[in-house]
Amino acid sequence: MRVMPRIKPDSGGTITFFLAHGAGRQMCRLATTFLTQKQAFSYLHKNRTEIERIARSRLASGELEDGVVVLSML
Template identity: 80%
Template sequence: MQVVRRIKPEGGTITFFVAFGASRQMCRLATTFDTQKQAFSYLQKHRTEFEHMARTRLASGELEDGVVVLSML
């Protein structure tokens, strides 16, 4: 599995792709951080947990407009 970084201009929200073989699933992580840099650093530190959450939501069909939406607690 590979996480591909893709940052949107909204503060604290990061869009990334989780690769499953040849296919990729877009995921969006909403954070409480003020900057994109802080949010991406958090994503990198907790990558395994977010990949697991994204897979679980994808398997259960919890998508919003075809995107897996995650958020910080």
């Protein structure tokens, strides 16, 4: 998994990461309520296994928004 930070300063933000999918990569976006990038990354790393499982499940079922797997906090 490769993580690209994209935190919005107002009401939370998002973290964009990529899942390895065969020979390619799938973009995923995790919406958070955290106000700092450090808090959001900590949450992502603590829950990485579960977040990846949900992202792969949504990818397999075709639940994409504009080609992106969109997730929210657990």
